[in-house]
Amino acid sequence: MRAFAELLDRLSLTASRNAKLTLVRDYLATTPDPDRGWALAALTGELSFSAAKPAFIRKAVEERMDAILFRWSYDYVGDLAETVALVWPTRPGANREPELSEVVDALAGATRPEVQRLIEGWLDALTDPTARWALLKLMTGGLRVGVSSRLAKQACADLGGVAIGEVEEVWHALHAPYEDLFAWLEGHGTRPSPDAPGRFRPVMLAQAIDEAADFGRLDADAYAAEWKWDGIRIQAVSEAGVKRLYSRTGDDISGVFPDVVEALDFEGALDGELLVRREGVVAPFGDLQQRLNRKTVDAKMLRAYPAAIRAYDILALAGEDLRTLAFTERRARLEALVARLADPRIDLSPLQPFGTWAELAELRADPPPGDPQIAEGLMLKHLTSIYEAGRPKGPWFKWKRDPFLIDAVLMYAQRGHGMSSSFYSDYTFGVWTTGPEGERVLTPVGKAYFGFTDAELKQIDKFVRDNTLERFGPVRSVRAEPQMGLVFEVAFEGLQRSPRHKSGVAMRFPRISRLRWDKPPGEADELATLERMLDQMERR
């Protein structure tokens, strides 16, 4: 339990992805089975206990200590699990510290009253508050230590020196505590069979096209083009009665999309985009967002935000693996399947015919009416390309639409994390609007923390330090007046109305595209400009 606790403790305060990978990989390398397997299950979100409720834990601690002292402690710390872990008044005579696997085993067969006794006993046995914290995090679910299941799988791949696709491919055939996985990764076992029905297949990703270099050497006749839809990439699998919807990283998201899973009336695996679609018309990404990052979904949500698949590839059909077939052959099977299904919840991402690259460039700049108007850009796929996991160079390209641009004024700067913690590298920027007294004021419209070079970061950092108005912990407010301040050209992919933002708009994927040292802040954009952009997007 101590090693697991130290791992969670470090992960929760580590920002760098590489450092997280090192922490997880080293833990897996030095911790014996079956503890490491249960830890991996916890990190990938595949371990959950329902019997331990926060309310019980609070009650248990209040039986042991003064309620007022507990309340003051909780007020100070702000997190219940952490507070209880810190203040827990241990009773002497407790057992030795439990191992992670003992905790998992004991909980598997325990009734609710038994669970409560077990937890109290473990809290007594764990003399280190960090270990108690880890136990409570594990019990109450949601580790929230900034580790995605993909990162955990990458750490496994690093441990074994294999590609992550190899781990992903077998992942859904495995069960915690994954002894067969570790035996394979450490070279004393064979690779587990990936042939579980309903498993995830590692996805194929596209390279961003380099307009200057690539179009000169690529043959327009050898590529198919289709619109790049603004939803989330999914894989829909239905095999031997197992129906699952996966995110592009292999997370099983079937639970929140029962409407889509129900439509998987075939035997095979599709690759496509998940979108919200009403009467055949694609809704903006914001609508889909309403259904993401939820644990459950209700009937009202299903009616208000109906989800559907726009399919663009097929990886398996009727027991046959199609990934080694050419794009055109897979496309033919896909078209036939979608036509046979005739279900509005699964339609086809149409190919966009074109003659020359120049012709396609015009289409991209001025998409035809309908759904393409809110597409993110175009996808180019080589007609002979096989379906290859990862991001191979050459077969698939994405050609994103040009971003929207505005000039905004730097208002607040915040220290970065990890490597950039000595720099003010997170910027809140604003545009002009009319204040309550009719005066011209800046209102924040977004936040960005990348898009600039290291040299530019140093310049901005110096500007922030030299022009600080006030400090609020790690945040500084910066001079932003019509004649004095720093203007950013901000690039973004879209706009949404947002009641949570004071300005009423929220940007998608904003980043700093240029520093406009030459431009007086007074000449930066107005909120009205953003509102006009928003109206145009909504009127399409």
Add this chain to the structure above:
Amino acid sequence: MIKPQDLLCPRPEGLYCAPGDFYIDPVRPVARAVVTHGHADHARAGHGAVLATPETLAIMGERYGADFAQTRQASPYGETVARDDVAVTLVPAGHVLGSAQAVVRWKGLTMVVSGDYKRRRDPTCAAFEPVPCDVFISEATFGLPVFRHPDDAGEIARLLRSVAQFPERTHMVGAYALGKAQRVIRLLREGGWDRPIYVHGALERLNRLYENHGVDLGPLLPATTDKKQDFAGAIVVGPPSALADRWGRRFNDPVLAFASGWMRVRARARQRGVELPLIISDHADWDELTATVDEIRPGELWITHGREEALARWAELAGIPARALALVGYEEEDEA
């Protein structure tokens, strides 16, 4: 009937002893001061006369220059200085080098002003000695049940594990310049780290002073050189304020560590961008505070600074009359 308030009472300048006409750790210049230890919020320059341990006088001289007060009187641990009918004895407090509790006796009444203190072993200073008394005046910097400092050797072991795990990065340890820095360095030596430790320039004079008082810090090198140097795998110690600032940028992909009792609370670590919190404190934690009060069992407990209300609540539940003095001017450790 003599009341404790006749001997010591809070004033804006600090805790005042009327019968002896002196202040203890005054925050403003006064004619006569007893100083418990060398931290800047307790030991200020500009007093008329200062009574302190020889070590504390040396620290004040190092920080403020030799003329930090008009007259200086050294009172080694255990010696009693009497004037009129008030006797003052300085007794080890275990906080930093030279730190003392001020034991003040007058007409059969004994009051102990703890200054800042801790109870666990510290290789850089003398250990706290409990003194039976009528009134114990305690600090309460970590006076909340959430503050429970772990074993410091375990914290150092975590740091050394991290150095082994990330050999390409620089571990930068933020530690208060007086006391904490030297203790961390000493603990690293005890933990087996015998390679040079790089130190920020602000620590150099106090490091030398500690070494002159018999604390062996091992090989130290300046971390302030302008020459491009490879700090991969190195441990650097500097004041907390410098680490997250421009000074810290010279180091390779640093792991920011911070040695402080506040690191017990994760939000505090996160707020400062600390990646490796080291819970090492020179103040008593909740268990030490309550155990000390329980051990001394004073007739009354007064609480000077920190989280007075929680310790007062605990004392009441334990049947010890307690009151908060709410002295102003003492900072939270390492908050600057």
